[in-house]
Amino acid sequence: MHSNSSTIYKKLESELSNIPSEKRWEHIKTRLLNESDRQRREDLESLFTFLMANNIALPKKKETLVAMVHGIRTHAEWHDQLEKAIKSSSTAEVKSVKYGFFDSIRFLMHFYGPKLKHVTEEFRLLKRDYPDHEIVIVAHSFGTFLTTKFIENNTDFNVDRVLFCGAVVNENYNFAKLPNFPGQGCVINDVGTQDIYPVLAKSCSLGYGASGTLGFNRQQIKNRYFECKHSGFFTEELFDSYWLPFLLRGDCVDSETTTNRPMMKYHISILSLMPGFILIVLLVLILIFYYLFI
Amino acid sequence: MRKVEYKMIDKLRVLYEESGSGTVARVYPVPFLLTKLDLVPSPATFDIIRTLEKRGFLKKVFRVESPALGGIADFSSLVDIPDEIDDFRTGLSLEVKSENIKVYYVIQQALVK
Numbered sequence: 001m002h003s004n005s006s007t008i009y010k011k012l013e014s015e016l017s018n019i020p021s022e023k024r025w026e027h028i029k030t031r032l033l034n035e036s037d038r039q040r041r042e043d044l045e046s047l048f049t050f051l052m053a054n055n056i057a058l059p060k061k062k063e064t065l066v067a068m069v070h071g072i073r074t075h076a077e078w079h080d081q082l083e084k085a086i087k088s089s090s091t092a093e094v095k096s097v098k099y100g101f102f103d104s105i106r107f108l109m110h111f112y113g114p115k116l117k118h119v120t121e122e123f124r125l126l127k128r129d130y131p132d133h134e135i136v137i138v139a140h141s142f143g144t145f146l147t148t149k150f151i152e153n154n155t156d157f158n159v160d161r162v163l164f165c166g167a168v169v170n171e172n173y174n175f176a177k178l179p180n181f182p183g184q185g186c187v188i189n190d191v192g193t194q195d196i197y198p199v200l201a202k203s204c205s206l207g208y209g210a211s212g213t214l215g216f217n218r219q220q221i222k223n224r225y226f227e228c229k230h231s232g233f234f235t236e237e238l239f240d241s242y243w244l245p246f247l248l249r250g251d252c253v254d255s256e257t258t259t260n261r262p263m264m265k266y267h268i269s270i271l272s273l274m275p276g277f278i279l280i281v282l283l284v285l286i287l288i289f290y291y292l293f294i
Numbered sequence: 295m296r297k298v299e300y301k302m303i304d305k306l307r308v309l310y311e312e313s314g315s316g317t318v319a320r321v322y323p324v325p326f327l328l329t330k331l332d333l334v335p336s337p338a339t340f341d342i343i344r345t346l347e348k349r350g351f352l353k354k355v356f357r358v359e360s361p362a363l364g365g366i367a368d369f370s371s372l373v374d375i376p377d378e379i380d381d382f383r384t385g386l387s388l389e390v391k392s393e394n395i396k397v398y399y400v401i402q403q404a405l406v407k
Contacts, residue, residue, distance in 0.1 A: 005337060006337040025391075025392040029373060032371075032373050033373055045372055046343075046354065049354060049397050050324065050335070054324060054325060054328070128361050131393050155321075156357075156365060176312065179321070179322050179323055180323070183326075
């Protein structure tokens, strides 16, 4: 870049940094209206926009808001435990995104429309009430599915970090296509090596995945392993050692199990073979029964 | 155009095709676009983006967003944004402030193809 352009860049960067954030767009608009030369006005507009959109000249560190999303058949008791852990060591805001009790039948039949609508409204309201906070989402089980659907359907809603555990999202889901999905180093998937529920969700229905047992096959997501079952993540030790560093500061602390985990059990491999595996087996059994006895 | 700008056009083409067809919109927030182009915010990066804009490969869009429920209207220039706008999502009139304005880039289809 020419030294003259670089000088203009730095001059405008300095100009913006001396203006309160809520008045910056107004200031830019006034500057543009006062510029009579069309080419120069367009260049100025592009440069100011570039600086604003990249949060340059905005050195203030954003406050953090942690939003928690629970799974099925629960009233999210772990939300209170996590909130207590976070508030005892930081000034971050902690909000519980609840959608009420959701039973297994509706879960397997994919009757989640009203729950997704409710969760969408809750997230939008959080954004309205905390517009300058970085948004960090921690979701468990079916909450991971709702969170993924929400991010997919609301690409104007930026998320800064995501922590999944017990996830029932497709292991091959292409997060890269979502412009609002956080980038490398900002998404962790905590996997329970003894967690059978994601595999059961995948094999008893169509549309869910076993990422909570098998991990994601996507490089944007960091898979981290723990020797625990589906709800075994909710311990004070795990919160303090692994979750809080990531939720509050974006630090990923590796677990010992990640590099030292046992081989997957054979029956888990079979069950995770394809979506709806158990459904298909049941259907075949019903057809055989019908043919033999009716 | 410089070699680096040709390289960026190739990356834009890949990004455009990655987005696929259907419901995913080809509207990109600026930081996301820079990440996809392997660029960091700097005077040199601005130079590249501005060249791509001038050549018509990228188009800047200013989107006015409702406080709670997403985009209301798009404008090609900041000076075109009115002080007040009808928010069809809430049925109310919105006084446009800084926090309602978001900037996106659109990859121009014909040029990338």
